[in-house]
Amino acid sequence: MGIFDFLRPAQRSKAKQPGDSGELNRLVVVPVDETTQSLRALEWAISNVYKQETDQLHLLSIVPRVAGPYPVEIVETDVPAAASSAVKAWRLExxxxxxETLALLTYMQHAAINLGVKPGSIRVAARTATGGASGVGASVAEYVNESDADLVVLGSRGLHGWQRHMQNLLGFGSVSYYTMLRVPCPVVVVKHEDATD
Structure with missing residues (x-):
């Protein structure tokens, strides 16, 4: 029995099919972004948890929504020419x-394959978020809950004590903390290499 054997999925109504070894398949979700911490979390998940014979790996990217000049309900034909130009610029951004998200997911998918993950067991997904860390965290938690994941592996941004304290004072929460509070499965936060606390 290995250290990560506690990560076995529970029997559920959406039962996963047993693999050749008799073990149930696990779904490991790794939220990714353009940081090295994200790549490190992916590497950690593959080398420490992921079992090629049975597991699935989902790479999830959260796309921050670009703040638009007008509410989403406004149709371009309902606004004057100057406003129409602003809407077009917003859509372009x-x-x-x-x-960029598609390129990131493609890069991370190739990285996972290079680390030994079978292409057929990888799924990539993107969600749109609004707001700061809580919007990203909410989107991650929603995806994890909808997909019935067995484990989430996140990279740490490596904030040190005073940065984390200021973030909490201002009402901002980290994505990993927000996610941990809102999903039923274990969440592993892979610490940033330079983090000391």
Whole structure:
């Protein structure tokens, strides 16, 4: 029995099929972004938890929504030409972020394959979030709950004591903390290499 054997999924109504070894498949979700901490979390998940024979790996990216000049309900034909130009610029920026997300997910998918994950057991997904860390955390938690994940592996941004304290004073929470409070499965936070506390 290994240290991570406690990560076995419980029997559920959406029962996962046993693998050849008789073990139930696990679904490991790794939220990713453009940071090295995110790549480190992916590497950690693959080398410490992921079992190629039975497990699935979901790479999740949260796309921050670009603040628009007007409420989403406004249709472009309902606004004057100057406002129409602002709406077009907003849409262009949103599409740019979506393209960056697609490139990121493709990169992380190739990294996972290079680390030994079978291409057929990887799924990539993107969600749109609004707000700061709590919006990203809410989107991660929603995905984890909907997918019935067995484990979440997140990278730590490596904030030190005073930065974390200021973040908490201002009402901002870290994505990992927000996620831990709102999902039923274990959450592993892979510490940043330079983090000392």
């Amino acid at each position: 949103q599409h740019g972020r979506e393209a």
